[in-house]
Amino acid sequence: MSAQTTAKHVVIGAGLSGAAAAWRLAQSGAEVLVLERDAPASAGGSSHGSARIFRYAYPDPFYTELVVRARGSWDELEAAHGATLVTPSGSLDFGAVRDPHRLARVLEGAGVEHEMLSRSAAQERWDGLAFDGDVLWHPGAGVIDAERSVTAMLDLARASGAEVRTGWEVVSVRAASTGYVIASATGETVHADQVIVAAGGWLPALLDGLDLPEGFLRALPDFQVRQENAFHFPYRDASDRGETPSGAATSWPTFIYKGEDIQTYGLPGGRDAGFGGQKVAEYNGGRVIRSARDQDARIDPANRARVAGFVGRFAPGLDPEPYAETTCLFTNVPHEDMIIDRAEGITVLSPCSGQGAKFAPLLGELVLDLVSGSGTAGERFRAVGQRFAEV
Structure with missing residues (x-):
């Protein structure tokens, strides 16, 4: 050329x-x-990779309504591509800071299917997870294969x-x-x-x-770039292992937990780690770097310990020892817009x-x-x- x-x-x-x-x-x-x-x-x-969360639950109705629009765009993309790109999983929201009741009101206003569950009812339905209060479930969530x-x-x-x-x-x-x-x-x-x-x-x-x-x-704001850490924890139940057939629902849901001491998210890890476990990370828990140019792909041991501690408390269906781990980039602006x-x-x-x-x-x-x-x-x-x- x-x-x-x-x-x-x-x-x-x-x-x-x-x-x-x-x-x-x-x-x-x-x-x-x-x-x-x-x-x-x-x-x-x-x-990169095979695991990102598609979810509707936001405290701001603007974003929930935007997700509703985005779902139609995903449908168009999948039809044109000829294969599933967002695998159904459903999603759970819990924790006092996450405020599932507030999220439920937003989903109600947007006409998004959802269900509020007591701690005990959620525990009975998802025995691989533990909860510290009421839980919001919305079945329309899924796992995006980003790559x-x-x-x-x-x-x-x-x-x-x-x-x-x-x-x-x-x-x-x-x-x-x-x-x-x-x-x-x-x-x-x-x-x-x-x-x-x-x-x-x-x-x-x-x-x-x-x-x-x-x-x-x-x-323009000061763009804050973080080198985040993500960890894959193995499922204890052997039936949760193995590759999910294309288009089939995952065996575990995605989840977002926001409590007073830690904020985390989790989702089936897919092929990123051999389909053998749940990917769990602390939201904005990685170190701040100037730009992607300064990333070094090193895992923060303190972050690993915090996330493993969360898994030990809230995910009894997972072995709290990660079998794979990686870093990724978050780029933040004030107010998360x-x-x-x-x-x-x-x-x-x-x-x-x-x-x-x-x-x-x-x-x-x-x-x-x-x-x-x-x-x-x-x-x-x-x-x-x-x-x-x-x-």
């Missing part, structure tokens, strides 16, 4: 967000080029004419007489009319290289605070609306002049 390429729309990053943007843009007939520093769903990003979802969306984008380049690390996006010149770490350049930045935990390191208006940059905003020809797509996976195919629709000028992603996701700048 020539040293410089011209493309109408360039998407930076081939994780869930970038793949969704590429799919929806290409589906609309737009010319799309995806530039990925490593490989799609890279282990150095936030979209396969990225592959599915990129395959559909390619089928609509998009190109995906791997091993192409973007270091700068500079305004030209028309559009933008995107430069790589090896000196290659691409000219684009529109740029969509979906760089995940790599975004903080890239911001200085983006030709964004000063006012927009000032309004997402940023989907545009300044001139650059769109910043950052579905932050560990919640982007469930919205993935819908994010592409929001970006398409924003870039095409046919709509906006919504005031809730704007950076300029919004509460995102507050600390």
